[in-house]
Amino acid sequence: MKYVYGIIGVAEDKPWLVQAAGQWGVEIVRQGSIAAVIREVDSKAVRVGQEEILHHEEVIELVMGQQTILPARFGTVLTDPRAVDEVLSKYYSRFQDLLRELADKLEMGVRVIWQPPAKVARKELPVTEPPETGTAETETPVSGRAYLLAKWQDYRMHQEWDGQGQAIVRGIHESISPLAVKWRLTNQLSPTLLFSGAYLIENDKVEAFRDRCRSLLHRYPELKFLCSGPWPPYNFSGLKSSNT
Amino acid sequence: MSRVETNAEEDFRQELAGLGSKLPQRINADPEKVEQGLAKLVLTLIELIRRLMEKQALRRVEAGSLTDEEIERVGCTLMKLETKMGELKKEFGLEDQELNLNLGPLGDLM
Numbered sequence: 001m002k003y004v005y006g007i008i009g010v011a012e013d014k015p016w017l018v019q020a021a022g023q024w025g026v027e028i029v030r031q032g033s034i035a036a037v038i039r040e041v042d043s044k045a046v047r048v049g050q051e052e053i054l055h056h057e058e059v060i061e062l063v064m065g066q067q068t069i070l071p072a073r074f075g076t077v078l079t080d081p082r083a084v085d086e087v088l089s090k091y092y093s094r095f096q097d098l099l100r101e102l103a104d105k106l107e108m109g110v111r112v113i114w115q116p117p118a119k120v121a122r123k124e125l126p127v128t129e130p131p132e133t134g135t136a137e138t139e140t141p142v143s144g145r146a147y148l149l150a151k152w153q154d155y156r157m158h159q160e161w162d163g164q165g166q167a168i169v170r171g172i173h174e175s176i177s178p179l180a181v182k183w184r185l186t187n188q189l190s191p192t193l194l195f196s197g198a199y200l201i202e203n204d205k206v207e208a209f210r211d212r213c214r215s216l217l218h219r220y221p222e223l224k225f226l227c228s229g230p231w232p233p234y235n236f237s238g239l240k241s242s243n244t
Numbered sequence: 245m246s247r248v249e250t251n252a253e254e255d256f257r258q259e260l261a262g263l264g265s266k267l268p269q270r271i272n273a274d275p276e277k278v279e280q281g282l283a284k285l286v287l288t289l290i291e292l293i294r295r296l297m298e299k300q301a302l303r304r305v306e307a308g309s310l311t312d313e314e315i316e317r318v319g320c321t322l323m324k325l326e327t328k329m330g331e332l333k334k335e336f337g338l339e340d341q342e343l344n345l346n347l348g349p350l351g352d353l354m
Contacts, residue, residue: 144319
């Protein structure tokens, strides 16, 4: 069985391979102008631990420091010995295109935590009669109308949060996206994690990107920022399968 | 080479640890607990439908297309559904978060 770290082009020198082969038994399986970076493993089941995840990242970053790699997701194991060749054949031109597209580019990550507004002005349900029993403040509504009123106020509160949150997200993205070639954004992974963005940038833009993130700290002092990278372009590699 | 810059390290640690627990989980196929695994799957789907119904009702209320009588009736129905769901969750030992679904760009069910 082959544990897959990623796909590379074979035209370039590979000084990293000497280290990776000696230290971890990493090898490459070539096909035409591309190759899979792999390691022989005994089992399909990959232990998910900090050590294993860091090892995966270490190998990919070692390669990334010297040439473009399409990083595979942690835990990608091809069980059939012929599977590596088959995958390389099947997606040959796709891998070539991606390697060209991602040449000299890296990924940066931005995450933003906010504190959603605690209180939003309560609004009345848009109907004529007041509730017969119970109100929005009642913990257990006792009429259908009071129940719906409580739900409606909750619904409106989330709508207002969404509106305010989206305005902040737009401002952040508009500030950093001019430095990027591509991006993938995810909003509101949790009530407080407002924004998570992966940005594909050119190698020489790393410092400019970090500076831009730092400037956002001043522009949005109420928010908490995390800027990370450069990472292998996991979000742009197109390699999503695992345990194939 | 890779590095992380943040003005709130501990907050992000907690936030990301919380996200880890939300990763999709497989149905429990342990023969001893298969009933609970199936109940979880079924209740998740019922909860999804219940929430969709609730949202639709709120939109209709907001649009003013329901009479007071209809609002009362719809509200009562949704309230009873929620109560019943609570009883079933308790019976199968399930927490709200266990019935969560990632709805892609729409976010989480709960």
